Amino acid sequence: MTEARILSEITARRDSLIALTQDLIRIPTLNPPGRNYREICDYLAARLGTEFKIEFIRAHGAPGDSETYPRWNLLARRDGTAAGECVHFNSHHDVVEVGHGWTRDPFGGELHDGKIYGRGACDMKGGLAASIIAAEAFIAACPDFKGAIEISATADEESGGFGGVAYMAERGYFDPARVQHVIIPEPLHKDRICLGHRGVWWAEIETKGRIAHGSMPFLGDSAIRHMGAVLHEMETALYPMLTGKYTAMPVIPEGARQSTMNINSVHGGEAEPEEGYTGLPAPCVADRCRIIIDRRFLIEESIGDVKDEITALMERVKAQRPTFQYDIRDLFEVQPSMTDKDAPVVRTVAGAIEKVLGKHAEYVVSPGTYDQKHIDRIGKLKNCIAYGPGVLDLAHQPDEWVGVDDMMDSAKVMALTLKELLL
Ligand SMILES: [Zn+2]
Numbered sequence: 001m002t003e004a005r006i007l008s009e010i011t012a013r014r015d016s017l018i019a020l021t022q023d024l025i026r027i028p029t030l031n032p033p034g035r036n037y038r039e040i041c042d043y044l045a046a047r048l049g050t051e052f053k054i055e056f057i058r059a060h061g062a063p064g065d066s067e068t069y070p071r072w073n074l075l076a077r078r079d080g081t082a083a084g085e086c087v088h089f090n091s092h093h094d095v096v097e098v099g100h101g102w103t104r105d106p107f108g109g110e111l112h113d114g115k116i117y118g119r120g121a122c123d124m125k126g127g128l129a130a131s132i133i134a135a136e137a138f139i140a141a142c143p144d145f146k147g148a149i150e151i152s153a154t155a156d157e158e159s160g161g162f163g164g165v166a167y168m169a170e171r172g173y174f175d176p177a178r179v180q181h182v183i184i185p186e187p188l189h190k191d192r193i194c195l196g197h198r199g200v201w202w203a204e205i206e207t208k209g210r211i212a213h214g215s216m217p218f219l220g221d222s223a224i225r226h227m228g229a230v231l232h233e234m235e236t237a238l239y240p241m242l243t244g245k246y247t248a249m250p251v252i253p254e255g256a257r258q259s260t261m262n263i264n265s266v267h268g269g270e271a272e273p274e275e276g277y278t279g280l281p282a283p284c285v286a287d288r289c290r291i292i293i294d295r296r297f298l299i300e301e302s303i304g305d306v307k308d309e310i311t312a313l314m315e316r317v318k319a320q321r322p323t324f325q326y327d328i329r330d331l332f333e334v335q336p337s338m339t340d341k342d343a344p345v346v347r348t349v350a351g352a353i354e355k356v357l358g359k360h361a362e363y364v365v366s367p368g369t370y371d372q373k374h375i376d377r378i379g380k381l382k383n384c385i386a387y388g389p390g391v392l393d394l395a396h397q398p399d400e401w402v403g404v405d406d407m408m409d410s411a412k413v414m415a416l417t418l419k420e421l422l423l
């Protein structure tokens with residue numbers, strides 16, 4: 001009875017869902033540098049202000065925060081008529097650069113064949129819109145709910161989340177005494193519950209040499225040749241070992257169910273000449289060479305072990321090269337996070353997926369990280385998942401889109417989740 005009423009409230013909001021998603025896409029919240037964060041928060045405040053209490057939170061002093069590009073976040077809260085638990089939907093409002101290859105206007109929000117196109121359509125303005133429609137439909141159908149519903153739209157997820165969820169978590173917004181269930185509508189697909197993500201370690205490795213004239217390289221010491229030895233050791237020893245590390249985490253796609261490492265960049269010797277420079281380079285032996293590595297690790301590994309592997313590798317190279325000197329500099333690290341399959345939010349969303357889609361939920365883990373890391377580590381809140389419409393492969397791609405039917409189904413799952421937890 002109640003369920004039917006909630007579902008029909010969602011069905012009646014199809015046009016509203018489309019318009020909302022289009023409006024959100026049309027506000028180009030590009031990050032970097034962090035454009036239009038205030039505009040999107042103002043838009044959401046106007047939309048939610050009649051039903052929700054609105055709070056604007058600027059992450060003063062966070063990386064990238066300035067008077068030109070202030071890091072604005074929005075929190076909307078609706079209290080029920082009695083005490084109870086708080087369900088929080090958290091979406092990031094920033095989007096990544098457009099890139100090349102688009103055949104649609106990346107900020108046009110075009111609707112075509114049931115798909116809405118634009119940068120951020122699936123990652124994750126479609127998910128934000130679905131959660132708003134879910135909350136509005138639930139409140140209309142069941143105004144006497146207990147507990148509270150929160151919707152946040154947060155900054156900078158695409159650049160680490162420090163001016164967004166991390167900032168709020170540090171100020172207690174995700175304290176388990178305040179919020180009991182968190183759903184992050186990232187585009188993992190409407191029938192999947194994402195329990196967490198792998199860990200990350202970014203580091204810069206530098207080899208050192210000695211500059212000399214390129215016609216007499218024996219008088220110098222090439223940092224590039226030293227780095228070549230490092231890369232060779234990675235190919236022959238490290239990569240085969242990483243492929244052998246397999247995780248019990250249900251990471252998708254399958255290839256990410258192992259430890260992986262990307263080498264993001266190599267820079268050695270003279271700086272690249274400026275564009276348009278027509279002169280020749282100077283003949284010099286490279287006195288330094290740097291690479292940046294992006295190592296993704298598993299819940300079965302510790303960050304200490306991951307770092308020790310690289311140090312051991314560098315020491316092996318050093319043992320074979322008398323003048324070899326190196327530095328390793330930590331850039332960024334994230335611990336893996338995985339919510340228990342029996343956690344209340346997981347069980348509830350799984351039940352709602354069965355009701356709406358008539359199938360069992362699939363449990364997955366994301367290959368890359370998202371804001372769950374801050375809710376888990378800083379907020380100390382373990383009852384957190386990612387669940388939302390859209391196909392992850394489309395994120396950050398040209399002609400990104402989100403399906404209207406997928407958003408509708410996800411909104412139904414979210415609304416039935418609210419019913420289960422708040423009635
Ligand atoms: Zn995202």
